[in-house]
Structures are given as C-alpha cells and as structure tokens.
Amino acid sequence: xxxxxxxxxxxxxxxxxxxxxxxxxxxxxxxxxxxxxxxxxxxxxxxxxxxxxxxxxxxxxxxxxxxxxxxxxxxxxxxxxxxxxxxxxxxxxxxxxxxxxxxxxxxxxxxxxxxxxxxxxxxxxxxxxxxxxxxxxxxxxxxxxxxxxxxxxxxxxxxxxxxxxxxxxxxxxxxxxxxxxxxxxxxxxxxxxxxxxxxxxxxxxxxxxxxxxxxxxxxxxxx
Numbered sequence: 001x002x003x004x005x006x007x008x009x010x011x012x013x014x015x016x017x018x019x020x021x022x023x024x025x026x027x028x029x030x031x032x033x034x035x036x037x038x039x040x041x042x043x044x045x046x047x048x049x050x051x052x053x054x055x056x057x058x059x060x061x062x063x064x065x066x067x068x069x070x071x072x073x074x075x076x077x078x079x080x081x082x083x084x085x086x087x088x089x090x091x092x093x094x095x096x097x098x099x100x101x102x103x104x105x106x107x108x109x110x111x112x113x114x115x116x117x118x119x120x121x122x123x124x125x126x127x128x129x130x131x132x133x134x135x136x137x138x139x140x141x142x143x144x145x146x147x148x149x150x151x152x153x154x155x156x157x158x159x160x161x162x163x164x165x166x167x168x169x170x171x172x173x174x175x176x177x178x179x180x181x182x183x184x185x186x187x188x189x190x191x192x193x194x195x196x197x198x199x200x201x202x203x204x205x206x207x208x209x210x211x212x213x214x215x216x217x218x219x220x221x222x223x
Contacts, residue, residue: 020106
C-alpha cells in the first residue's frame with residue numbers, strides 16, 4: 001500500500017515539473033489548518049514528512065498575519081497564488097473550500113493530511129486540460145515564427161548558391177592557369193629543342209703522327 005502511494009505521489013510530482021516548471025527544492029505554502037493538523041497528529045519534523053511524499057528537499061512557507069485589512073486564510077492564500085501560481089508553490093491545507101478553489105487554478109498541487117499520513121492530491125481535470133492545451137500551443141508555430149523560419153531557409157539557400165558559384169569560378173580559374181602553364185612550358189620546350197636541333201657543329205681538328213687532319217667539310221669551305 002505504501003509503495004503504491006509513493007508511486008502515485010511521484011507521478012503527480014512529475015506532472016507538475018514537466019508541465020508547469022516546478023523545480024527542487026520545492027516550496028510548500030502551509031495554512032493554519034495544516035499546521036494544526038501536523039501538531040495534533042505529531043507529524044514532526046514537518047520538512048521531513050513533506051520531503052518524504054514529494055521525494056525532494058522542501059522549503060516551508062506560511063502566510064503573513066499582519067495584513068492592513070483583515071482577510072480570511074482562503075483569501076490570503078488565493079491572493080498569493082494568483083491566476084497561475086508564478087512562485088510554483090505546493091499548497092498544504094485542510095480547508096475543503098480552499099482545496100476546491102485551487103483545483104480551478106492551473107499549476108497548483110495540493111497537499112493535505114489524513115490522520116497521521118500526508119497525501120498529495122492528484123491534478124484536477126481542469127489542470128490536465130490546461131496542460132494539454134498549453135502543450136498543443138507550443139507545438140504549433142506562430143505566424144512570426146513561421147516567417148522567421150522561411151527567411152532562415154531562404155538565407156541558407158542563398159549562401160549555398162554563393163558557395164557553389166565560388167567553387168565553379170575557382171575551378172575555372174585553376175584550369176585557365178594550368179592551360180597557360182602548359183602553353184608556356186610547351187613554348188619553352190620548343191625553343192630549347194630548336195636550339196639543340198639547329199646548333200652548328202664546330203670543326204674538329206685531329207693531329208695524327210704530326211700530320212694535321214681537317215674534316216672534309218672544313219676543307220670544302222677553304223676551297
């Protein structure tokens with residue numbers, strides 16, 4: 001029985017942390033009826049008992065007593081909670097009317113005592129529906145968000161086209177440079193080859209047994 005209760009409490013805590021942004025340490029706002037219940041049933045220390053059902057460390061808060069105008073406990077707590085519980089309070093109370101009122105406020109988990117046990121009330125149907133509708137709203141983009149997404153895609157496409165164009169121009173430049181280099185190297189090769197091919201041969205003179213022998217081409221030039 002105790003194991004099932006702990007699992008149920010953990011499930012409720014996960015609902016409020018996931019859907020309404022509750023974070024540790026959890027803040028618990030206690031009214032006078034709840035403090036009285038703790039005292040009568042000897043549920044002490046209070047922070048240990050509350051930490052046990054929430055599965056996390058807690059900070060305990062109470063309402064102020066020095067109001068400028070006299071207010072009921074219900075009115076005081078409802079004023080603190082406001083329309084959407086911006087401070088993310090768990091409310092601990094034994095007041096049945098207050099518990100009923102809090103069921104119509106999104107994101108307000110309620111703790112109450114039953115004899116010497118503390119219980120975490122499950123979310124109301126209204127709170128479930130509010131969380132569901134909020135999630136659906138987050139899943140749909142607004143017109144402004146859709147416009148920004150389209151602009152982002154357009155800019156990305158433009159950048160991609162510019163990059164491709166830059167790559168093509170760079171490749172053509174490299175090919176042109178390579179062609180010029182090949183042409184120049186071809187010209188240089190021809191010039192060197194021509195110089196070697198048309199180089200005039202020098203006449204060679206041989207001396208053999210004190211006789212000077214001239215090549216026939218040299219003799220022809222002398223005749």
